[in-house]
Amino acid sequence: MESILRGAATYLFVWLIFRLAGKRTLAQITTFDAVLLLIVSETTQAALTDDNNSFTNSILLILTMLGLDVALSHIKLRFPSVEKVMDGVPLVILDSDGLKQDVMDKERVNKEDVLHAARELQGLANLEEIQYAVLEQTGDITVVPKQG
Amino acid sequence: MSQTRILDVQHDDSFQKSEWRIQRVGWAVWIAIVIAALAGLLGTGPLSHADSTASDESLSVQYDRFLHYHKPAVLEVLVNSRARDDQPLRLKVSQSFLDSIQILRIEPEPVEQSLSADGVVYTFPQDGASQLRKILVHFEFEDFGMCKGRVELIGGGSVSFQQFVYP
Numbered sequence: 169m170e171s172i173l174r175g176a177a178t179y180l181f182v183w184l185i186f187r188l189a190g191k192r193t194l195a196q197i198t199t200f201d202a203v204l205l206l207i208v209s210e211t212t213q214a215a216l217t218d219d220n221n222s223f224t225n226s227i228l229l230i231l232t233m234l235g236l237d238v239a240l241s242h243i244k245l246r247f248p249s250v251e252k253v254m255d256g257v258p259l260v261i262l263d264s265d266g267l268k269q270d271v272m273d274k275e276r277v278n279k280e281d282v283l284h285a286a287r288e289l290q291g292l293a294n295l296e297e298i299q300y301a302v303l304e305q306t307g308d309i310t311v312v313p314k315q316g
Numbered sequence: 317m318s319q320t321r322i323l324d325v326q327h328d329d330s331f332q333k334s335e336w337r338i339q340r341v342g343w344a345v346w347i348a349i350v351i352a353a354l355a356g357l358l359g360t361g362p363l364s365h366a367d368s369t370a371s372d373e374s375l376s377v378q379y380d381r382f383l384h385y386h387k388p389a390v391l392e393v394l395v396n397s398r399a400r401d402d403q404p405l406r407l408k409v410s411q412s413f414l415d416s417i418q419i420l421r422i423e424p425e426p427v428e429q430s431l432s433a434d435g436v437v438y439t440f441p442q443d444g445a446s447q448l449r450k451i452l453v454h455f456e457f458e459d460f461g462m463c464k465g466r467v468e469l470i471g472g473g474s475v476s477f478q479q480f481v482y483p
Contacts, residue, residue, distance in 0.1 A: 184342075187339075187342075188339055188342035188343065188346065190339065218386065219386070252328065252331055256332075256335060257326060257327055257328045257331055257332055257335075258325050258326060258327055259327060259332060260323065260325065260327055263323070274336055299321060299323075300321075300323045302323070302325055312321065312323065315321065
């Protein structure tokens with residue numbers, strides 16, 4: 169029973185902490201972000217197993233966490249409001265009125281991030297060539313170019 | 317001429333504003349947890365360290381109020397044995413405390429352990445040279461939650477203490 173509770177509590181805690189940290193926390197994968205993610209996973213592993221390195225414990229933890237993930241994906245499909253709470257909503261950060269600076273400040277996104285996504289995804293050179301930029305639930309920025 | 321396209325994206329401004337508000341509260345709690353941990357409310361630290369002395373001052377115990385489950389800890393027992401340096405020291409540790417912990421080692425090692433009605437009596441030899449004896453009990457908790465302990469110097473005073481063990 170302890171393994172199941174431990175797995176469920178860890179799943180919920182990791183979800184909560186990444187929701188609080190915001191969309192951009194691990195979307196900008198710099199070398200340091202990647203190392204930080206590894207450290208977080210190592211720390212989580214220690215709390216999860218608690219010196220119980222048995223095969224049964226590992227199986228129970230995997231079943232619990234993947235099971236929760238699958239169950240929640242079904243619930244999110246059925247109830248969009250749950251999906252909003254679990255994953256957040258996409259945010260338009262550039263439209264016909266230009267950059268939405270207040271939204272960007274709150275999500276820790278700057279103009280350079282938008283231009284980076286525009287160059288990388290669409291080969292666009294400047295903001296004038298972008299019709300919309302959206303900060304997705306995953307923390308990635310996607311760009312819709314102007315047609316013409 | 318550029319054409320304007322309609323962006324079909326499931327954005328929800330009111331939800332997003334609520335999310336930002338909750339996020340700010342979450343950050344405040346986050347910072348509070350880190351400050352509490354630095355202060356020693358979530359483990360060892362300045363506010364965690366405590367000592368308790370028997371009314372006749374024959375015995376005192378130094379301990380941490382807040383500990384972690386399965387993390388090694390130390391209970392420091394100081395015995396003022398001035399009046400009893402011709403006899404071995406006998407300390408009784410309460411059974412309720414022993415039920416919650418696993419003793420890793422005791423320094424110095426007791427020469428004898430015996431069961432009593434409500435605890436275990438540890439006997440230590442006296443060398444007669446020092447008046448103040450320090451006994452270190454290295455242990456880790458096997459339960460979490462509030463834990464009460466009691467140490468008694470046989471023929472002397474007793475000390476009670478409480479520790480909170482985080483899971």
